[in-house]
Amino acid sequence: MSTNVFDTLKERGFIAQVTHEDKVRELLGKEKVTFYIGFDPTADSLHVGHMLQLIVMSHMQKAGHKPIALIGGGTAMVGDPSGRTDMRKMLTREEIAYNGSRFREQMKRLVDFSDGKAIMVDNGDWLLELNYVSFLRDIGVHFTVNRMLAAECFKSRMEKGLSFIEFNYMLMQSYDFLKLYKDYGCKLELGGDDQWSNILGGIDLIRRVEGAEAYGMTFTLLTTSEGKKMGKTEKGAVWLDPNKTTPYDFYQYWRNIDDADVIKCLKLLTFLPLSQIEEMATWKDARINEAKKILAYEVTKLVHGEEEAEKAKSASEALFGGGGSTENMPTAKIKASEVENGIHVLELLAGTGILPSKSEGKRLIHQGGLTVNNEKVESIDRVITKADFKDGEMIIRRGKKSYHRIVIEE
RNA sequence: GGGAGAAUUCCCGAGUGGCCAAAGGGGGCAGACUGUAAAUCUGUUGUCUGACGACUUCGGUGGUUCAAAUCCACCUUCUCCCA
Numbered sequence: 341m342s343t344n345v346f347d348t349l350k351e352r353g354f355i356a357q358v359t360h361e362d363k364v365r366e367l368l369g370k371e372k373v374t375f376y377i378g379f380d381p382t383a384d385s386l387h388v389g390h391m392l393q394l395i396v397m398s399h400m401q402k403a404g405h406k407p408i409a410l411i412g413g414g415t416a417m418v419g420d421p422s423g424r425t426d427m428r429k430m431l432t433r434e435e436i437a438y439n440g441s442r443f444r445e446q447m448k449r450l451v452d453f454s455d456g457k458a459i460m461v462d463n464g465d466w467l468l469e470l471n472y473v474s475f476l477r478d479i480g481v482h483f484t485v486n487r488m489l490a491a492e493c494f495k496s497r498m499e500k501g502l503s504f505i506e507f508n509y510m511l512m513q514s515y516d517f518l519k520l521y522k523d524y525g526c527k528l529e530l531g532g533d534d535q536w537s538n539i540l541g542g543i544d545l546i547r548r549v550e551g552a553e554a555y556g557m558t559f560t561l562l563t564t565s566e567g568k569k570m571g572k573t574e575k576g577a578v579w580l581d582p583n584k585t586t587p588y589d590f591y592q593y594w595r596n597i598d599d600a601d602v603i604k605c606l607k608l609l610t611f612l613p614l615s616q617i618e619e620m621a622t623w624k625d626a627r628i629n630e631a632k633k634i635l636a637y638e639v640t641k642l643v644h645g646e647e648e649a650e651k652a653k654s655a656s657e658a659l660f661g662g663g664g665s666t667e668n669m670p671t672a673k674i675k676a677s678e679v680e681n682g683i684h685v686l687e688l689l690a691g692t693g694i695l696p697s698k699s700e701g702k703r704l705i706h707q708g709g710l711t712v713n714n715e716k717v718e719s720i721d722r723v724i725t726k727a728d729f730k731d732g733e734m735i736i737r738r739g740k741k742s743y744h745r746i747v748i749e750e
Numbered sequence: 751g752g753g754a755g756a757a758u759u760c761c762c763g764a765g766u767g768g769c770c771a772a773a774g775g776g777g778g779c780a781g782a783c784u785g786u787a788a789a790u791c792u793g794u795u796g797u798c799u800g801a802c803g804a805c806u807u808c809g810g811u812g813g814u815u816c817a818a819a820u821c822c823a824c825c826u827u828c829u830c831c832c833a
Contacts (some may be wrong), residue, residue, distance in 0.1 A: 659786085707794070
């Protein structure tokens with residue numbers, strides 16, 4: 341390890357807060373450190389926000405440190421109130437177990453778990469069977485409510501109400517850190533910046549119980565230049581699961597990112613050398629699109645693999661640039677029999693799920709936003725016939741950027 | 751445990767018997783302008799219908815009324831004040 345990872349992370353703009361900057365840097369520079377990051381399985385896929393944490397894990401792992409990916413099967417039963425204005429929906433144990441299994445699969449793409457190079461644990465293994473009274477006596481004694489109430493993470497909830505179950509979240513996460521410290525010698529906890537209070541809780545707990553020093557570090561949250569959380573679209577989050585967000589859409593998300601965010605994302609979400617990124621930072625105006633293409637390709641490759649990234653790129657080029665192949669575009673199928681006698685455009689689009697309703701389609705046509713094979717649909721009576729399919733396929737464009745390919749199926 | 755109040759369409763939030771598919775804002779979508787960017791301007795934003803119009807919606811269940819998001823009863827959830 342020639343370069344200290346701490347410096348790498350800092351240069352790339354990951355670090356938000358560190359408990360003891362000098363000590364942590366020194367530690368990372370001289371020994372193999374076991375560290376952990378927790379992920380609560382509250383949805384059935386990770387999203388781009390989690391991805392940043394995974395990238396950090398990967399950077400750390402490459403530098404010779406040992407990651408513990410903690411799946412919060414126990415903490416997800418409670419729900420983290422940090423930074424939220426409302427309570428999380430309660431999930432059943434089954435849902436959580438399922439979600440956790442999805443997380444595991446996705447993490448493997450970015451972190452190497454082979455040969456014990458990284459460990460995955462589930463805090464449900466120790467949290468779910470805790471005895472209430474012993475937990476209070478062993479762990480609860482170390483926390484003062486006064487201090488907890490002052491914690492930043494509860495602030496937003498002091499106005500709208502904080503239930504007792506959520507209030508306990510901090511204790512559980514702190515206990516996790518203690519547990520991992522004891523079992524694996526884990527002395528560093530990482531997380532998003534919203535986890536700061538929870539991390540400090542764990543560090544305090546380790547000091548009180550073990551008399552030992554532990555460390556914490558948080559990373560910048562992925563936000564746009566306007567401060568909004570990144571990875572949200574009108575359809576919801578941008579997921580890492582290809583069944584929830586197709587690689588094509590995933591690629592497009594990054595391809596369409598704001599100018600102001602490109603460089604930041606390249607630093608945070610790709611492993612391209614900083615020198616190369618710095619050069620891209622000098623690209624201006626239309627040329628910045630080149631940087632966006634690189635970003636989209638690299639990030640897609642990390643999450644979905646090289647092959648899918650190529651496909652997404654090729655489909656995008658086919659649509660926006662001419663050239664490339666249409667094959668990899670989002671595709672819907674239609675039976676030959678349905679087109680035989682002609683089918684109303686709206687029927688077709690609503691039927692294939694490209695549009696949510698016919699009303700939506702009418703609006704689109706009225707506003708001139710629907711295109712069939714690059715010809716604007718002028719009338720609401722437009723009927724699609726076999727003649728509209730060239731080589732068995734037809735391209736529907738909605739607005740400027742949303743493309744769908746429809747193919748005839750025998 | 752006692753008292754007060756709230757629940758509205760994607761979100762915030764107006765509406766307190768008919769003029770309400772429901773103000774306003776945000777967001778979304780579309781058009782113009784562009785670089786598959788941002789900003790800006792315009793249109794649009796429950797479903798079905800070519801359109802007139804019809805139908806479903808205002809926490810839940812019943813009720814009053816020619817007519818209910820609006821009134822009554824019960825239920826559920828949440829907030830606040832007192833203990």
